[in-house]
Amino acid sequence: METGELNLAPQLWRRNAILFITSQCITLFGSSIVQMAIIWQVALETSSGFWMTILTLSSTIPQMITSFFGGVWADRYPRKRLIILADLGIAIITLFLAIVFILGETSSILPLLVVVSALRSIGSGIQTPAVSAVIPQIVPAKQLIRYNGINSSMMSIVQFAAPAAAGAVLALGAFHWILLLDVATAIVGITILSFVSISKKRSENESSKSFFIDMKAGIRYVIGDKLVKRLLLNYGAFIFLSVPSSFLTVLMIERTFGDNYLYLTINEMAGFAGMVLGGIVLGALGGFKERTKTLFFGLICFGVFSFALGFSYTFLLFAVFMFLLCFFIPVVQSSTTTLLQEHVPEEKQGRVFGLLGVMYSGFMPLGTALFGPLADVVKIQWLVIICGVMIICLGLIRFIRADLSQ
Numbered sequence: 001m002e003t004g005e006l007n008l009a010p011q012l013w014r015r016n017a018i019l020f021i022t023s024q025c026i027t028l029f030g031s032s033i034v035q036m037a038i039i040w041q042v043a044l045e046t047s048s049g050f051w052m053t054i055l056t057l058s059s060t061i062p063q064m065i066t067s068f069f070g071g072v073w074a075d076r077y078p079r080k081r082l083i084i085l086a087d088l089g090i091a092i093i094t095l096f097l098a099i100v101f102i103l104g105e106t107s108s109i110l111p112l113l114v115v116v117s118a119l120r121s122i123g124s125g126i127q128t129p130a131v132s133a134v135i136p137q138i139v140p141a142k143q144l145i146r147y148n149g150i151n152s153s154m155m156s157i158v159q160f161a162a163p164a165a166a167g168a169v170l171a172l173g174a175f176h177w178i179l180l181l182d183v184a185t186a187i188v189g190i191t192i193l194s195f196v197s198i199s200k201k202r203s204e205n206e207s208s209k210s211f212f213i214d215m216k217a218g219i220r221y222v223i224g225d226k227l228v229k230r231l232l233l234n235y236g237a238f239i240f241l242s243v244p245s246s247f248l249t250v251l252m253i254e255r256t257f258g259d260n261y262l263y264l265t266i267n268e269m270a271g272f273a274g275m276v277l278g279g280i281v282l283g284a285l286g287g288f289k290e291r292t293k294t295l296f297f298g299l300i301c302f303g304v305f306s307f308a309l310g311f312s313y314t315f316l317l318f319a320v321f322m323f324l325l326c327f328f329i330p331v332v333q334s335s336t337t338t339l340l341q342e343h344v345p346e347e348k349q350g351r352v353f354g355l356l357g358v359m360y361s362g363f364m365p366l367g368t369a370l371f372g373p374l375a376d377v378v379k380i381q382w383l384v385i386i387c388g389v390m391i392i393c394l395g396l397i398r399f400i401r402a403d404l405s406q
Contacts, residue, residue, distance in 0.1 A: 071354020
């Protein structure tokens with residue numbers, strides 16, 4: 001069976017796809033509310049930038065480190081089983097933390113929250129590559145771009161709803177109820193996933209006894225395949241350059257339009273609405289017939305609206321450009337994912353998506369570390385404008401060359 005070629009009846013693959021999306025949305029919802037609650041707990045306990053930095057690093061660095069290892073495991077072992085075990089491991093860790101809170105043993109809770117956050121991050125690093133690699137096993141190649149667009153919208157909705165749900169639960173009960181809710185969502189997600197039929201993948205590694213041989217083979221493949229290498233580098237560059245327009249806009253609003261919670265709320269709503277609608281439109285229309293054109297179009301449009309955002313000195317215009325900018329985030333992400341799913345052999349997809357995860361979890365904090373301090377020296381508008389121009393150039397260069405494998 002070649003990547004994306006399924007000998008399944010339409011109703012069967014659609015059933016599998018719906019169940020898979022549902023299971024992952026439920027588990028993501030639980031994970032998101034716990035991570036949000038942990039951040040709030042640390043902020044309220046300490047009001048310390050140091051502890052917030054430690055917590056941020058503990059929730060991102062372990063995932064970055066383990067993503068490629070998780071990708072190797074996704075190519076060596078049954079992916080469905082790997083996803084279930086990772087979910088189960090995260091649930092057990094969360095249950096342990098809930099018991100600690102129920103018993104009132106909170107004298108050393110801050111270090112424990114950091115450790116739990118790091119362990120949960122490791123679980124995500126193991127799970128995420130397997131999830132991306134499973135998708136071509138259950139969705140036909142012609143439907144991948146649509147599936148990825150719809151999946152992107154669903155994930156955006158879940159992540160947007162998580163803070164509100166976390167706030168509601170914390171307003172009604174103690175912190176441990178959030179943790180128990182995550183355990184419950186993990187159980188529900190695992191139960192739903194158990195009903196998903198996933199065909200056995202053909203693996204070149206079934207007779208391999210060495211984890212590190214498989215790892216080296218994956219790295220050699222990425223280095224040797226120009227299309228895969230350039231897709232990963234393009235994605236890393238996009239994540240890095242999108243930091244000012246995606247993560248520093250809160251500072252831009254405060255410095256340009258004033259300290260106004262309504263403006264901050266509208267900013268978040270505009271970004272959320274753009275990402276959801278972008279994913280829905282991509283899921284409905286499927287993008288251009290040539291996947292690379294969809295990617296280049298998304299890059300260029302994101303860069304154009306990032307450039308325009310930097311010149312926005314009325315908040316209404318700012319909110320409109322934020323909506324349009326975020327509209328093209330799922331276009332870039334989904335087309336990148338689809339191109340990899342269509343091109344990479346099934347038995348290597350875990351390792352490739354592990355590296356894709358490294359690109360996101362590595363370049364995002366790297367961009368924040370660079371552009372965050374720069375924003376105290378240079379006007380944020382200039383950072384947004386310059387990075388927007390660079391993203392436009394990235395899209396135009398790739399569009400002119402057209403073939404990513406050349």
